[in-house]
């Protein structure tokens with residue numbers, strides 16, 4: 352099952368990117384995960400939304416081809432990072448490729464809130480008219496205190512976190528199958 356993962360951090364050593372990579376490696380039998388690059392997207396500009404911008408077209412095509420999107424994002428100032436909002440703005444216009452496409456939210460943070468506030472905002476955005484994405488709920492992935500849950504190279508090795516993911520990934524897969 353083809354899944355697009357969109358990471359809300361463009362930082363090279365991003366913990367959220369590491370979570371995305373963990374999903375890609377650990378669940379490769381269950382999910383065919385593509386981690387999309389939002390770094391090269393220009394700022395969304397209504398004057399350009401009908402232009403054929405290579406990066407935008409490619410990004411939208413990858414989302415269109417996926418059965419679902421997993422958003423893996425940090426929290427910035429109590430909400431989602433601007434780069435992620437920009438990516439969603441592109442997806443919400445013209446052919447509106449997110450409409451009806453299932454979503455799941457995940458996030459990693461060094462703080463104790465584990466991106467909970469950002470996810471509340473993101474959920475509202477996913478319900479906006481140009482997005483209208485059904486969101487997989489009741490199985491939150493909000494990983495707090497990340498520094499104590501990684502190995503020397505920064506890869507997540509916390510047993511409770513991995514056991515939780517092992518449990519919820521098949522539930523997500525079943526839920527997506529029902530929505531397609």
Ligand code: FNR
Pocket residue numbers: 360361362364365366367368425426427428429430459460461462463464465466
């Ligand atoms: C942060 N950080 C942060 N953390 C948090 O839990 N709540 C917040 O509101 C914020 N706000 C915030 C604003 C800005 C501008 C920065 C740069 C950082 C800390 C953030 O969670 C931390 O830097 C993460 O490591 C960022 O995620 P990546 O890049 O590691 O994926």
